[in-house]
Amino acid sequence: MSYGVIRKIDKLGKIEIPVNIRRALDIEAGAMMNITKDGETILLNRCENNCVICGRGEFLYDFRRKKLCKYCIAMINEMFNIDID
Numbered sequence: 001m002s003y004g005v006i007r008k009i010d011k012l013g014k015i016e017i018p019v020n021i022r023r024a025l026d027i028e029a030g031a032m033m034n035i036t037k038d039g040e041t042i043l044l045n046r047c048e049n050n051c052v053i054c055g056r057g058e059f060l061y062d063f064r065r066k067k068l069c070k071y072c073i074a075m076i077n078e079m080f081n082i083d084i085d
């Protein structure tokens with residue numbers, strides 16, 4: 001077994017993924033992550049097949065190599081169709 005960077009989990013259960021790992025795997029702030037357990041190991045995988053905003057896995061459209069669901073597209077469309085006078 002290999003040991004990498006050791007980090008402390010905070011009171012809310014959050015843990016920081018080291019920046020060198022995030023950069024190597026192209027994980028940006030706001031990325032949706034799938035968290036699973038395999039025995040005593042916690043696995044983190046980027047949700048590449050889910051909406052980057054809400055995490056839904058259905059009704060998806062590609063936008064600049066990212067996935068957006070129809071609900072978030074509708075929400076964004078509604079936001080940007082607001083009349084600004």
Ligand SMILES: [Zn+2]
Nearest residue numbers: 051054069072
């Ligand atoms: Zn969405």
